[in-house]
Amino acid sequence: MTDKPSLDILLCAPRGFCAGVDRAIQIVDLALKKYGAPVYVRHEIVHNKFVVDGLRAKGAIFVEELEEIPEGTDAPVIFSAHGVAKSVPAEAKHRNMFFLDATCPLVTKVHVEAQRHAEEGHDIVLIGHRGHPEVIGTMGQLPPGKITLIETVADAEAFTPRDPDNLALVTQTTLSVDDTSAMVMVLKSRFPNIAVPAKEDICYATTNRQEAVKAVAPRVDAMIVVGAPNSSNSMRLVEVGERAGCRVSVLVQRAGDIDWDQFGDISSLGITAGASAPESLVEEVIGAFAERFNVNVEIAVTAEENIAFNIPRVLRQLEEASGH
CATH class of the missing domain: 3.40.1010.20 (4-hydroxy-3-methylbut-2-enyl diphosphate reductase, catalytic domain)
Incomplete structure (x- = not known):
């Protein structure tokens, strides 16, 4: 079919992985390289099924609680990017576990x-x-x-x-x-005397991704957020798109989830991705639209991000050797 309708895609920038997510995934990857499989991870390292499945295929075992990890293992245990209660590292120490903390700084x-x-x-x-x-x-x-x-x-x-x-x-x-x-x-x-942080604790990446959606959503017929339903920052992006006046603002985990009935008569589309969604899934979604439309992709840049966080010292030599 040659007479495909044309579609202008506005790609939000920044979008996708933030520095904290990038660091957390790297920690699991480097631990697998250094110590071999299995590596235990308490809770999904980041809220994205595609990322978690990829790490599982390499030998990461995901658990919700430390009690699911066999006694006496010397395999590393990694805490997810979301952070843990003080009782968790205390229990890990009590059980003589070797643990790495991937909590976002x-x-x-x-x-x-x-x-x-x-x-x-x-x-x-x-x-x-x-x-x-x-x-x-x-x-x-x-x-x-x-x-x-x-x-x-x-x-x-x-x-x-x-x-x-x-x-x-x-x-x-x-x-x-x-x-x-x-x-x-x-x-x-x-409570006029309440002590508030100089700037709310909402992280730079969450703020930047929401600002990008606010700029793009009023200019397009529909908005897609690539992300996971249990990802807080992804769900907030869907809401921001709706509030910014976009009549269709939806979350998809990947191209196979797209409900094409919602995108029948559009001529412009905004696309972004939550902070734990890999860019390959964004490309997959653009590819799916390119099969049905003549797409013209424009990048809408609202901020530049160049933040990176150090990984734990015990893994750092390995990271340097691999040229990161």
């Missing part, structure tokens, strides 16, 4: 902030999503009851602290910038 920064505020005697308010591994990890830095979770503006309005003058705020790193600002405004107006 920007999540670690939030953990350190929470501990510092607690030492200064503040009660802590955490804005985040209940049950998300990052939130479980942050709440697990302190004894039960020291951190109160706020998920919505209504929660912020209803929150009754023990001491209204002695509060400090931290946030999950992968939230919607706009939603979080609304909750922070409520908390600040109700």
Whole structure:
């Protein structure tokens, strides 16, 4: 069929892997090279099935809890990019496990902030999503009851602290910038003395990807976010696309998930990817559209990213040898 309709694709930049995800995947890869299979990983290293399946094929074994790992193993155990409660490394030490921590440094920064505020005697308010591994990890830095979770503006309005003058705020790193600002405004107006971070804890990559979608979504008929349904930052991108006025804003894990009925009469399409989605899946989606449309791809750059995080020292020589 030669008379394919034409389609302008606006590709958001930045999109896809952030420095924390890149580092976490590298840690698993290098551990497999250095120590051989198996390498145990507690929780999905990042929230992307394609990435997890790829590492599993190389010999990574994913578990949800350390108790699933056999006693007496000398295989390395890696903690995921989302961070863990203090009880997890304590249990690993108790069991004499050799563990590597792939927690994103920007999540670690939030953990350190929470501990510092607690030492200064503040009660802590955490804005985040209940049950998300990052939130479980942050709440697990302190004894039960020291951190109160706020998920919505209504929660912020209803929150009754023990001491209204002695509060400090931290946030999950992968939230919607706009939603979080609304909750922070409520908390600040109700508790003027609340200690807030100089800039919310939402990480640079989450912010940049949301800003890119805000710039592109009003210019296109439909928006695709390549990512996973359990990826907080990917789901936020879908919401940002909807709010920015794009009538179709959907999440797909890969090209096979595309519901073509939603894209029948479009002439322009925005594409982005969550921070844990590999670029190969973005290319796969563009390829699927190229089979049905004459595509013209334009890159919409809203920010430049050149951040990289160090990997643990024990793996660094291997990384240098492989020319990273």
